[in-house]
Amino acid sequence: MGAGLVGSLWAVLLAKRGYAVDVYELREDPRQAGFIGGRSINLAMSTRGWRALEKAGIENKIREVAIPMKGRMMHDEAGQLAFQPYGKEGQAIYSVSRGGLNIELIRIADQYENLRFHFAHKCLGVDLRSNTAHFEHAADGRRVSVEAPLIFGTDGAFSAVRRSFMKLPRFNYSQQYLEYGYKELHIPPLPGGEHAIDKNALHIWPRGQFMMIALPNIDGSFTGTLFLPFEGRANSFGQLQTDEQILAFFEKHFPDSIPLIPGLLEDFRTNPTAALATIRCFPWCYEDKVLLIGDASHAIVPFYGQGMNSGFEDCSLLDELMETYKDNWDKIIEVFNQERPRDANAIADLALRNFVEMRDRVADPRFLLRKEIEAYLNEQYPEDFLPLYSQVTFSHTPYSRALKEGLAQDELFDRILAIEGIEANWRENGELGEVFREWIRERRG
Amino acid sequence: MGAGLVGSLWAVLLAKRGYAVDVYELREDPRQAGFIGGRSINLAMSTRGWRALEKAGIENKIREVAIPMKGRMMHDEAGQLAFQPYGKEGQAIYSVSRGGLNIELIRIADQYENLRFHFAHKCLGVDLRSNTAHFEHAADGRRVSVEAPLIFGTDGAFSAVRRSFMKLPRFNYSQQYLEYGYKELHIPPLPGGEHAIDKNALHIWPRGQFMMIALPNIDGSFTGTLFLPFEGRANSFGQLQTDEQILAFFEKHFPDSIPLIPGLLEDFRTNPTAALATIRCFPWCYEDKVLLIGDASHAIVPFYGQGMNSGFEDCSLLDELMETYKDNWDKIIEVFNQERPRDANAIADLALRNFVEMRDRVADPRFLLRKEIEAYLNEQYPEDFLPLYSQVTFSHTPYSRALKEGLAQDELFDRILAIEGIEANWRENGELGEVFREWIRERRG
Incomplete structure (x- = not known):
């Protein structure tokens, strides 16, 4: 049920x-009707997503139309830029069009x-x-x-199957909804x-209590x-009702973006303000028949760029x-339902x-310092230290383990x-290495 | 919608x-049809519930058929009893029959x-x-x-109004369901x-990972x-499927209860195993029209005995x-929706x-010691110390404030x-008073 990204x-x-x-x-059928967009943040494909595409045999085809994003480019109120890489040299997340990817998956x-x-x-319900x-x-x-x-049930956040x-x-x-909305x-x-x-x-464009982001398209x-x-x-x-209010808001907070968005007022009026929800449930299955x-x-x-990636990792x-248990769906569903919800x-x-x-935090100098030290520690101690962001984005480490590691890393950086x-001159500070090795010792102990 | 306890x-x-x-x-109508019971834990009426009944003018009538429970009577595996008062002399919670109370409320x-x-x-839904x-x-x-x-919408945990x-x-x-069920x-x-x-x-009958309780009826x-x-x-x-399994379980864990429950096997087979859920939502209202x-x-x-009491406190x-804002339902609903969910x-x-x-914990000697010291501190410093249980059960302190106090009290008792x-000889231990006064000073500072 559902021919979206995960379904197809x-x-x-x-x-x-x-x-x-x-x-x-x-x-x-989006191949005939065209993909109905206008309210979807671009996708950021990362390691977990690529593996699933590889299994489906369309990794290379998608790579051709994906744009690598090697890091975050921060824009401050004065329009000053600061770049911060996501990972090591050669690592990137990839901007992909949701519609294009969906159509490609349906084609294959x-x-x-x-x-x-x-x-x-239209699914009216499932008699379980x-x-x-x-x-x-x-x-x-x-x-x-x-x-x-x-x-x-691959029918998305408002799943009709789940309703049953x-x-x-x-x-x-x-x-649970955030008190924030978003507008394209x-x-x-x-x-x-x-x-x-x-x-x-x-x-x-990080602004403390709010922000704007932008992801590249191939056109x-x-x-x-x-x-x-x-x-x-x-x-x-x-509070942004009139053209004057909208313009004043952008002039104050995102002045460098105004020339970039010629249709700002039109977009603002026309595009819906969409909501952001987190949905959790358990169990994910009904007996060995519905999942x-x-x-x-x-x-x-969407803030870790892992919505699609985690759905693809499910697949x-x-x-x-299926490889392990063949056609034993009783077992496949049982194991998946037991293990995956934690992640x-x-x-x-x-x-x-x-x-x-x-x-x-991306606008905070101490956060940027942490990111630099993280990269350094990863370079010096690749076996012992992989930053949380890299574990989530550039590895197949189970999310639950990454989260646990991340909390331990927070503790390390408090110190x-x-x-x-x-x-x-933190590179010359001997205490850094001492604190790090002490942390490693505690974790091994 | 709904003529249960809160609705009526x-x-x-x-x-x-x-x-x-x-x-x-x-x-x-339960006055003709009789109240359909068999799956409801007895009610424990406490201070918040009584106030609402007083407003409705039936406090005295219900007091006549309520049985005061002055404390917990713990039964250990050997059938040994230990009594622990809920509050001060004269304080009690009251065992009340759900059906009897409901019928009385409908009558009035x-x-x-x-x-x-x-x-x-049957409510099929509300067009909001x-x-x-x-x-x-x-x-x-x-x-x-x-x-x-x-x-x-006073139609209970499975509210049809809420479904809309x-x-x-x-x-x-x-x-969210507990992994525990209950059986009468x-x-x-x-x-x-x-x-x-x-x-x-x-x-x-506290047994660590499980327990049995019993509340008195007037018959x-x-x-x-x-x-x-x-x-x-x-x-x-x-794991309790056969008569042998059920009996062996009771003989091992609740031996003193076996002669008390002559219909044990019959009850066990006949009475359903019911589930226990916590339901939360927000907002509680639709505009100024539905609440x-x-x-x-x-x-x-049901473990704090506050389900009915909190519903009655809503009323x-x-x-x-209504007293403050008269017929201004816009305001009444707004204030209630803003303030009550926290509690x-x-x-x-x-x-x-x-x-x-x-x-x-009620079977843990250190917990019982804490309860004794709590009673003592409350007696010595009535202005500064009211145990969490008493705040919830014998006061009108907002639940959210009681919870916060309770966490502070946990911290006090850690010390x-x-x-x-x-x-x-803790009564003679001078350090007790010192620690307590230090805690009070910190809270005031």
Whole structure:
């Protein structure tokens, strides 16, 4: 159920293993209808996502249209820039168009003879006890019911399959919204078609309680996104009603962005203000017959760039479980349901935590110092120290372990940043190495 | 919507102020049909609940049929008893029958000419934008729709009104189940009609990871309740399938209860194993037109005996807001929605925390020592020290403030219980007073 990113990728992996797959999707076929965008932050593909694409056999095809972003480019109120790399030389996250990637996944899926798409089918609910899904045709309202031995809910944060779980006894569920909304703003290419700002960076205008970001597109444009509280006295969407208010707000906080966004007022009025939710639930399965994956069971806020990546990792992990347990779905679903939610919860927490980092801490000199020392420690002690960001973004370390490591790293840096005079010449400061080795000893002990 | 405890009490308070009130209830009229019980833990009425009953004018009537429980009576594996008072001399919580109280509240409500009950009406949902509730008659399936300027959702943990809130943008919601279930077991009166065990106590059989409790009824019986994990290797409902397993479990863990529960095996098979949920949501209102109160917006686990009391306190607080703001429902709902959820969240947390206390810590000598010292400090310094339990149970202190105080008290007792030799002759230990006064100074500073 659902032919979004996770649904179509997962369909490919099932079809590759010879299963007969029917994919039902609410929307029209995006290959004909075009992808309905306008409210989606660009995707930042990283290591976990690439592995899943590799399994699906389309990694290279997507790499061709992906733009590497090697670090964050911070814009301060005066328009001054500061660059901060995400990882080591050669490491990057990749800006990818959601629509383009989705269409590509549907194309590759459609090449399997044992896989069929059924677009424009609205799921009305799933009868869990009889494994039957009920649909309504978008066009004529005709209803159909389909029975299947295995049903996968890949139908996103507002999953219709999950809605059917709500009636089960002892189903744990939570949906929590941020008090922030977001709005897309378009940064067009220069007249010559080039990108108006450095295309190999994720641009951030961090402003403490709010921020704007921009990710590059292959047509030379950027997709900008403003994150701002919905309500509040100052600096909230609620306070930006008139053209004058919007312009004054941008002139005060994002002056260097104004020439980049010629349609600012138009975009602001036209584009919706969208909400940001974290959704958690448990269990993710009904017996060995129905399983929720991707946003359907764990929707997160976008601030770690891991929403799609974690959904794709679900697919990779299930693929490995198929390898291990063959057709024993009882076991596959049991193991996945037992082990994966811990990691989904961890990345949900990390994503919430990263919002504060992006909008506030990236502008803090002590945070930047920490990042530099992190890179240095990783270089000096590659076996003993991999920064949290790299574990999440450039490794396959389970998110829950990364989160735990991250908390230990916070503790390490509480000590390092307390070293007197650490700001100046820290490379020559002998205490740094001592504190680090002591921390390593404690962890091994 | 809902003529349970909170619904019928709230209807009385509205009717008293002259509002025309229509109360819709899913079930039949319990005055004719009898109250459907069998799955409800007895109620423990305490100070907050009494105040609301006083406002409704039925405090005295209920006092006549309530049984004071002055403390906890702990039963160990050998059947040894230990009593621990809940508060000061004269303080008690009161065992009340849910059904009896509900019928009494409906009776008093029905005396108002401006109040009408509509039983056997199943709510199918509320159209929030048009203030219209849709019902189905239980008897003949006939449907009716009713419009009202103000709708109160007092329809409990599985509220149909709240279900209509789920579709609102940015509605925060969480339902979390304990991994424990509960089962009612009946302790009948002695042949002469007397209670088989001390009727002026709440009996607890604390066993670490599980427990049984029993509350007295006016007919000489007790309602016992066994709390046990649903699943697990040992000591779970899942492992108690045969008569032999059930008996062996009781013989090992609750031997003194076996003669008290003659229908043990029958009760065990017949009574359902029920689940325990904490439900939180926000906001509690839709504009100034629909408000959720009681379990509909904040269902909690029963371990602090505050489920009904907190729902009744909602009614008292709303009654005070009606006094302050008259018919200005815009303001009443706004203030209530802004202030009350904080306290509801606090009592939800406290109730979860108290489960550990009841099943485990009440059997710990250091915990019992703490309780004794708490009583002593309260006696010596009544202005400066009121134990958390008393704040929750015997005061009107907002739950959120009580929780905060409780955490500070935990910190105090970490220090007190670390005093060397505190176990022996603590009344003569000068350090106790020093530590306490130091704690007070810190709090004032």
